[in-house]
Amino acid sequence: MTETEGAEDPIEIEDIGSNPDPRRPIGEMIAARLSRRGLLGAAALLPALPAVAQDSGNTPNGGPSSLGFPELRHQLSQRDAVAEGHEIQLVIRWGDPILPDAPEHDPHRQTAEAQARQFGYNNDYLDFFPLPQGSKAADRGLLVVNHEYTNTNLMFPGLGAGRQAGSRASAEQGAVERAAHGLSVVKLRREAGRWSYARDGRWNRRITLETPMRISGPAAGHDRLKTAEDPTGTRVRGTMNNCAGGNTPWGTVLTCEENFNVAFGGEAATTGPQAAAYKRYGIQKDPVYGWRRFDARFDLDQTPNEPNRFRLGGRVRPLRSRKRAGEAHRARPLQA
Numbered sequence: 111m112t113e114t115e116g117a118e119d120p121i122e123i124e125d126i127g128s129n130p131d132p133r134r135p136i137g138e139m140i141a142a143r144l145s146r147r148g149l150l151g152a153a154a155l156l157p158a159l160p161a162v163a164q165d166s167g168n169t170p171n172g173g174p175s176s177l178g179f180p181e182l183r184h185q186l187s188q189r190d191a192v193a194e195g196h197e198i199q200l201v202i203r204w205g206d207p208i209l210p211d212a213p214e215h216d217p218h219r220q221t222a223e224a225q226a227r228q229f230g231y232n233n234d235y236l237d238f239f240p241l242p243q244g245s246k247a248a249d250r251g252l253l254v255v256n257h258e259y260t261n262t263n264l265m266f267p268g269l270g271a272g273r274q275a276g277s278r279a280s281a282e283q284g285a286v287e288r289a290a291h292g293l294s295v296v297k298l299r300r301e302a303g304r305w306s307y308a309r310d311g312r313w314n315r316r317i318t319l320e321t322p323m324r325i326s327g328p329a330a331g332h333d334r335l336k337t338a339e340d341p342t343g344t345r346v347r348g349t350m351n352n353c354a355g356g357n358t359p360w361g362t363v364l365t366c367e368e369n370f371n372v373a374f375g376g377e378a379a380t381t382g383p384q385a386a387a388y389k390r391y392g393i394q395k396d397p398v399y400g401w402r403r404f405d406a407r408f409d410l411d412q413t414p415n416e417p418n419r420f421r422l423g424g425r426v427r428p429l430r431s432r433k434r435a436g437e438a439h440r441a442r443p444l445q446a
Contacts (some may be wrong), residue, residue: 131187186293201298201305202253204231207295208307208314220265222285230257231265231290235355237363239428241297246278249300250314252428254363256352257294259372260287273398288319289402291350293365295428313428319348323424334418339407346419347407363426370420372398376410384414391417 134177143339164335178368179193192198202208205215205228212227240247262275269275278289308314324348328337335343353368375397388410402409407416 119410134395139192144176146440149376154200155287188327193295197274197367202229202296202307204229204290206307207309208311208316210296210310220283220286222282222289225286226316227288228316229296230292230294230316230318231260231287232258234258235365236429237355237357238298239357239361243361247248250371251298253294253296253298253307253309254355254426254428255294255296256355256365257291258351258353258368260290261397262287265290273396276398277403279339279400284399284401284404287399288348289316291352292321292348293320293363293426295426315428317426319350321348323347325419334415335411337407337415337419339413349424350420350425361427363428365424365426367421370417373401373408374410374417375408376404376412377415378410382410382414384410388417393417 113279179195182191182193185191186250190198203215205217205225207214207228208229213224215224215228216361226349233255237254238251239254240251261269262279262283263269265287266279269278293316295315297313298305299308302304325335325344325346331343333343335346340346349365349367351368351370351372352365354366356364358364365403369392371392371394374388374393375395376382377395379393379395380383382388392408397408398409401407406412410417
């Protein structure tokens with residue numbers, strides 16, 4: 111019997127409650143809001159609602175929905191399900207080269223330099239900008255993709271699962287993961303009904319955890335954002351765990367960082383002067399990723415302010431060529 115057999119698995123970081131309000135738990139607030147008295151009051155209004163509000167609109171004849179295909183049946187399957195009359199097309203995959211000098215993906219010989227020129231890992235928010243700019247063309251445009259997180263155990267088989275894989279990853283493997291975070295911008299086109307991407311697209315870009323970022327807004331230059339690498343508190347390297355996003359009327363993409371807390375760790379998580387703030391962030395002593403073993407940026411004991419420089423609202427200009435791109439931009443109000 112090994113020393114790990116029979117032991118309970120550690121609680122996942124995302125399952126640990128954080129940011130509690132000591133004055134009144136949110137459960138009490140919800141209970142008060144949805145009290146029996148409140149429910150009865152809401153029920154009294156139901157007869158006044160129009161009849162169409164009771165229609166789900168999931169079927170072609172069910173209401174004002176513009177979706178003209180039958181609803182998918184409930185099912186369990188190892189393959190994707192698609193509505194009748196539609197098809198799934200594979201456009202781009204993790205590791206596909208999106209810059210002219212990018213090598214083909216080799217899962218057995220990954221490098222950070224190659225990954226920084228290849229499509230990132232784990233797609234989340236997607237956006238599409240028709241080309242030429244300002245048109246409503248549906249057959250060519252720029253795809254902007256958030257790459258929220260990496261699965262160490264799937265990228266590098268044999269390391270184990272969860273935090274075990276993170277703790278066993280080498281310095282180079284960690285660098286590959288960081289290069290797989292961020293965003294991808296890639297040109298798409300549809301010809302004869304088939305979608306593909308242009309490897310030599312002039313706007314194709316990768317934004318990773320090494321891309322220079324400029325901080326602006328009321329938090330820029332604050333003492334809590336200053337580090338030995340950036341004593342001004344206005345420059346930071348990269349973006350990670352990008353989840354939600356959106357676009358603006360002037361053609362930029364807003365990208366938001368989510369569970370960045372899984373990257374940072376150290377004794378300071380519980381004993382340092384910013385321990386209370388780390389707790390609100392959801393940062394634990396032992397992180398999911400093992401990057402702090404090789405990169406001081408993610409070690410709270412060496413760089414305590416680095417987490418304050420993440421969970422930002424970022425802005426990217428997709429319609430800017432690689433030669434002019436230079437850097438991305440992020441801004442946030444400082445949180446206590």
